[in-house]
Amino acid sequence: MEIIVPTTVEDHPYREFERVGWERAASSYAASFEAITNLFAKQLLAAVGAGPRIKLLDVACGSGYMAAMAADSGAQVEAVDFSPNMVEVATRRYPRLPFRMADAEALPFADNTFDAVVIGFGVHHFPFPLRALAAARRVLRIGGRVAFTVWAPVEEHLFQKVVVDAVREIGNPTASLPTAPAGAICEIETCLGLLRDSGFVLPPPRAETLTAFVPIESALQLIQLLTDGTVRMSSLIRSLPQEKRALLPMAVEREMERFRQGDVFKVPAAAILAVGVKA
Template sequence: MDFDAFERANWEGRAEAYERGFARLTAHTVEPLLNSAGVGPRTRLLDIGCGPGPVTAAALALGAQVTAVDADLDMVELVARRHPHAQVRVAALPELPFPDEAFDAVIGNFVVNHTGDPAAAAAELYRVLRPGGTIALTCWDYPAHKASGVFGEALRAAGVTPPADVPAEIPFSAHAGRRAFGRLLADAGFEGAAADSLAWAHRVDPDVWWEDVLAGTAMTGASISRQDPGVQAEIKAEYDRLVAGYADGAEVALPARALLAHATR
């Protein structure tokens, strides 16, 4: 199965669980993205890979005209229910159903890292932005990002191999550094491309977080929840051991690290 096909198949049916759990982690970068892209009243904004719509919700509150797009139908339907004032579409990078120069700003909160061809995705986002328009994208900053990285660490510590259809390589990994992320935008033709680091602590009940991530994410969810119960228990034991190092009362304060790339067309 190729990377994009894997993504399509494994986001399906996760929208509500994602909104309940993982979206509380991604919410942290929404305001920096909106500020970086200069979103305000009447900005024609494309929220690409909108998920359940944290960027859309905040941009609508600022008075922006929001078009929310996701490759997953359940995510788009959820946004349509929550935010009747947004335009919503099912579409997948790197092919968007919009004319050239249709938007003043594009935001993608943890989506370009889910595409099979990030350079083609960046080129498509350039195409749909007007000259002078702004783009702001986030990705995770591993290995310092533990809030979701700890699941991969637990898998490896347990010596467990992900199911055979889970892609061994993530195409975005070549662009996942601070300089490389900025270069991805510069190579697509954007001006003034650079990436900033964001750091915060994700405070959560560790058992609830385990359930939320298994139910609500595509690759980590598929890699762990499709294992036999005994194997899952071994991975969970390693997870418990790893997160214990971040205990904060009854919760854990997991280091969360992201990169925010921004530029102008």
């Protein structure tokens, strides 16, 4: 029997905003923001039991490092991202791994193909995250696991908060991150709701907050890293008029001061890890 796999997604301005942003960020991602998402990758892979003989799909794989970690653990890996530039970077870095261009909402794989699907810091970038999780569920075999990470609320995710607060202080008192049409995805309850609503049922899906301390040398380094390697924070920073932007490093440094440890700042980054099983 022929298996029909969806290949197209609904046009949406938010998808376009993200696509343009990731196309721009792709060339610097591996040298910038990857160092932050990487801090949570081991736990994400452990949550789906990545290892020998596991067929694993990395969705929104970015520069490809997590797919490479999974392959090193013995897993049989496929990886997709909707940004052609990201796929090119990942393929150049890990030429033996099969990276493909695909949207998370239209995965180009047959039903019941994988034992595990991981989505590292992707779900909050999708215009319709429920559709993406339903797609992940479709390609999982019965008993297969999905795990995803998103950033925790800004009050807990201080790595983001130090910059958001500085932007608010110097230029835009109501500044906030651009949000997908589905709304913010940063609370444990929202993540669990997405898992339940996309059909992950047994055993009960679970979610927890993880914290890592990011060593940062200076406010300038943090601003550069976010400007080059992200889409939403980058757009927030770049929304400042030029004369205000010059004030940003000093304002961020003031916010970071409480995290100083000798010559570096150890700034807490907080993520939610959510796990579901296809019953």
